[in-house]
Amino acid sequence: MTRVLVVDDDPVQLRLTAEIANRAGFKPITATGGEQALAILRDDRKVGAMILDLVMPDLDGMGVLEVMRREGLTTPVIVQTANASLETVISAMRQGAADYFVKPVSPERLIISLRNAMKLETLEQAIRAEHARKSGAFTRSDMIASAPAMARVLALSAKAAKSTIPVLIEGETGTGKELVARIIQGTGERAGKPFIVVNCGAIPPNLVESVLFGHRKGAFTGAHADQAGKFAEAHNGTIFLDEVGELPLDTQVKLLRVLQEGEIEPLGATRPEKVNVRVISATNRRLLNLAKSGEFREDLYYRLNVFPIYMPPLRERREDLANLIAHFIARFAAEAGKRVLGISPAAMDLLAAYDWPGNVRQLENTVYRAIVLTDGAFLETQDFPQIVAQAEGREEVLRAIAQAEMPAAPVHIDTAPARTRLDPVLPPAPDRFVSETGELHALAQIERAAIVFAIDHHGGRMSRVARALGIGRSTLYRKLHEYGLAEGLISDAA
Incomplete structure (x- = not known):
């Protein structure tokens, strides 16, 4: 449940605002002053949004916004105040407020503002993570990995980042092994240096050596100029050998020499070249089994498997599912230019019950397809026909599509009915301590x-x-x- 920090020195207004947030499905945290709010934000960087009163005795709202801006606290802020002056609005927005309203505010307006602010924050996080990935400064905070199954992965990644030890990341396809490799690079001394990705299974066997180690002009037919290989491009940085188990055996011999001697020999070169490269490899198959069957050199296996990390599949880290879905919705809705606010509870239950054999990559593509299909503000069950078909059968897909609101004939613009809107305010929850007659329970x-x-x-x-x-x-x-x-x-x- 997303946490919302409510800051107000008026106890009545504080309680009312917190109750609105609670009934909308958020978990409210309250603070009666600016200093207390800042202390909460510093301790808990996962607060989804903050509703901030501008006028407070110790540190006012403008002071809180200024400190947040100075300390890099990126929690989206919704400002509320009794002062409706234009100057106050402009000042709050310049300090980084995501929204602004004047007391008293309707519950519907507040809930919409909260949802929009959190969607904006999710999109900004996706942009920051993408920028960090491209700049070589990707860290564990840029990856959605709060599930207990990911704790060991992150702990081992932090230890691996402190040295240049070869790392082998094993896990099913689509689990995010490359992101773990980027965390190791982005939190180590090679942060910001080249990060070269090589998909060993996608290179034709006759070009593997040329791609990895480069070649000299005239080394073979068609070699019209010198070409640097991937290891030369990764000099002083990191090379990520994805699906390393697909390398041909003769190439494995040369890779072993690179790991042992720190030098490469381009095709057609007369002498080897020194390279300073951190090697991180990944595979979706057990290299030990390949080594036992003779498909992979045993000596190279032991050289690569110095520091193994196992990446758990998505079905073993379901706690991350909701955050991953929210991340993909914000990202793809922005790319497609659609106003998709989230996912319905029924659709969320459908995705949560699925095993995801393709892991995070399959989830990403599934959400992307649903964003393209949907015409509503929330993703519904019928937007995931493939998942419904695999989970409940083809008949359930047809039934879900038949139940979707769809005109039987063309509707003229003058007679078109209004779109059904979801009520953002949940019905009040019954008080557990008071009976229906208003009497307190014993x-x-x-x-x-x-x-x-x-x-x-x-x-x-x-x-x-x-x-x-x-x-x-x-x-x-x-x-x-x-x-x-x-x-x-x-x-x-x-």
């Missing part, structure tokens, strides 16, 4: 509901339930008997 009833919720949340694991509730297991079992919950639960937990 303490025992509230405690019973908390125990039932904890049991359901932790899947009946009584040790976890007791730990979460802050009571001992004996006390928990006593309360289960007291509230008539013991039958069936204790036997299931055992």
Whole structure:
């Protein structure tokens, strides 16, 4: 759930704004002053947006914006104030505010502003990541990798960046192995230096040596001039050998010499040339199995596999799915010139239940296709027909398409109905402590509901339930008997 920081010294306005954000599906964090807001932003760089009051006693809103600009805090800011002067609006926008409104503001206006600000921030992050990738300064903060399965990958990448040790990245196709290689380069001493990518499986066998090591004029028919190879282009930088297991055996011998001696021998050259290159290789097949079968030189395998990193598939890092989808929606919607705000809950559930055999690359192409197909503000289930077909069958695709709103005949512009719009404000959630008659529930009833919720949340694991509730297991079992919950639960937990 995206966090929203609400900053206001008025406790009533603070509570109202936070409640609007909460009902819209955001997780509000509150602060009563500018200094407190800055402290929160410095500690948590993943706050989605901030709603900032301009007039506050300790540090006003303009001061907060100035400090954020000076310290490089990029959280999008929506300014609210009781002062509607044009000068104030211009000053706030110049300081970097994404939006501005005057109190009191309608809930619909606030929610739309929040969504637009977060979409803008997602797009800016995508642009920053692309710029970092091209400039050779790509870091772990530029990659969407908050899933627990990615923690070891990022930790190993940070260690590999501190040396020039050969790195082998193994993982299924489309998982993002090249991005890991760019993190290693972008956080090490070779940041900003050349990063040369070579797809070893896409080079014709008769041209592999020429592409990698270069050639001299007249070395073979058609060699009309000297040509530097990829290793020479990567001098003082990094070379990324993608699908290194596809290299021919005779080329593997020369690659082994490069790794051992740090020198290349272009075709037709009379003497070798020294190169200073960091080698990072990747493969979607187990090199150890290829070495055992004789398809890959065993000595080269041990030379490349000095520092192995395994890249988990997307199905093992589903926690990143929502952020990846939001990233691709912002990026491709901007490229296609469409106003797509997000994805519907039903479509999100569909994508979350899919196994993604093509991993992040397949997800990227799927979202791109959906952006092209959609005509609405949110991606719907019918925008992913291929995923529906693979998950639920062809009949479900036809049913989803048939249910989509589509005119049966041409509709004249004068009689065209208004487009159905989603209500941005969710219905108010019932108060857990107040009954329908407005009376406060008894303490025992509230405690019973908390125990039932904890049991359901932790899947009946009584040790976890007791730990979460802050009571001992004996006390928990006593309360289960007291509230008539013991039958069936204790036997299931055992």
